[in-house]
Amino acid sequence: MILGVLKEASTENRVSLVPAIVQQLVQSKVTVWVEKGAGSNAWLPDEAYEQAGAVIQNRETILQQATVLLCIQPLSEQESGNLNPSTVLLGVYQPLFQTAKMKQWAQRQLTVFSLDNIPRTTRAQSMDVLSSQANIAGYKAILLAANSYSRYFPMFMTAAGSIAPAKVLILGAGVAGLQAIATARRLGAVVEVFDTRPAVKEEVMSLGAKFVDVEGAADASSAGGYAVEQTADYQAKQAAAIGEAAKKADIIITTAQIPGKKAPILITREMMDMMKPGSLIVDIAAATGGNTDISKDQQTVTYKGVTVIGDSNLPSKMPADASKLYAKNVLNFLQLIIDKEGQLSLNFEDDIVQGACIAKGGQIVNERLLQAITAAV
Incomplete structure (x- = not known):
């Protein structure tokens, strides 16, 4: 499995993973690709990611070949339209406000997880990006x-x-x-x-x-x-x-x-x-x-x-500390969907995985989003 970390748009200074978390993932047999300059706005140079075991890669290659794409903010319509249908997206996408985009991603067969939609339960506290941010x-x-x-x-x-x-x-x-x-x-x-x-x-x-x-x-x-x-x-x-x-x-x-x-x-x-x-x-x-x-x-x-x-x-x-906390939230969530061999293993019987999932198999599957769509009709 290849985990791709993308550089965010110019208005976002955070990055999805920091080197310390990359090191833990690499030790868990996950291949991590980081876009060149992804952590620069959070004072995290490419060399730090390489020392942690990541491969510095260009954006186009990551978009085309990564199994899971980490991007805090949504991708542009053009980039998301060119992704392989099997791609998994993971970020903070405000699905209840980005209904049209979520529908588009579902139609493109993408699997989408939005961490701002994680159930706010005791077990999910370590993944609660809303609270940490x-x-x-x-x-x-x-x-x-x-x-x-x-x-x-x-x-x-x-x-x-x-x-x-x-x-x-x-x-x-x-x-x-x-x-x-x-x-x-x-x-x-x-x-x-x-x-x-x-x-x-x-x-x-x-x-x-x-x-x-x-x-x-x-x-x-x-x-x-x-x-x-x-x-x-x-x-x-x-x-x-x-x-x-x-x-x-x-x-x-x-x-x-x-x-x-x-x-x-x-x-x-x-x-x-x-x-x-x-x-x-x-x-x-x-x-x-x-x-x-x-x-x-x-x-x-x-x-x-x-x-x-x-x-x-x-x-x-405050991108340095914000990225550090966010990356820890991401790691805790990834541990629910990555097996001991470092491979993607989506268990939708898990209430946290199910709650964070917005789209899969060509359909919107999140109950809160479906209710919002129904109410808007």
Whole structure:
């Protein structure tokens, strides 16, 4: 079996495997081909991969001959159209938002695994790319905010006067939100947090932040660790509470996303009308529509003195550590589909393998994606 590691597009600095993981795979009898320069943006030279036992190969050869192709972001339509039908693709493809592409790949007989679709169970934690990368996103979001904000984060008492600490509002206390809380607190900010899940209140408070309760949230306990849509009554209560908190906030970090649906608007223009001039919003959910009315992914926009930074790929801005964590997730998943002889062995009786599989045998096979397709008809 040949495992091919591709260089990502110019907007993505991470790489699917790091040399330490390549070495483990080679020791497990897997042949690893790495595209020339694949790790360069993550400070991983070709020589490091060669020392780990990989073969540095050109892109065309890898695309045509690799059994399994590792690419974090989806391939172009032209490249995916030229792949052998037996090829296995493995990456983070947002299948619930890339429905047309998933259908095309299925029609081309490709076998597709998307690691962002792995069941969020205890056994799958070591393969949970959403969590490993969200942790980085939450950390980087605060650092980006601190760097872009025109004032201090911590309180300062000087002979020239006192500076009050920054007030940070974080919407969503998932992995990204919790890391954002911890990082903002380390920098000395005062932090308030909203989340639709009352169960996270204890975690929020343990990090030194204030949890703002809004009664009447829909039960998310059966959603497999994902957020769920809320009732109109709850959304109205939530909007009122967030609006009041936004007035006082210097910085807002928004992280709220619902799988397969547009990100909920949590900060409206009306709320931004009431925010302080010079305040800042970092929207991690920008790729799925954003949590504000004006968010645009990979862009910074200004509305009446409020700066909105949209960036859903913050892990790419810390490519060395992000690649290291992602590669470990990939290795743990590969161990489920590679046998002791280093050969591909797809066991669809395994709930993790089945859950991550989007397409095989010319068909879309993922239940969540099929439900989304049916609902859209």
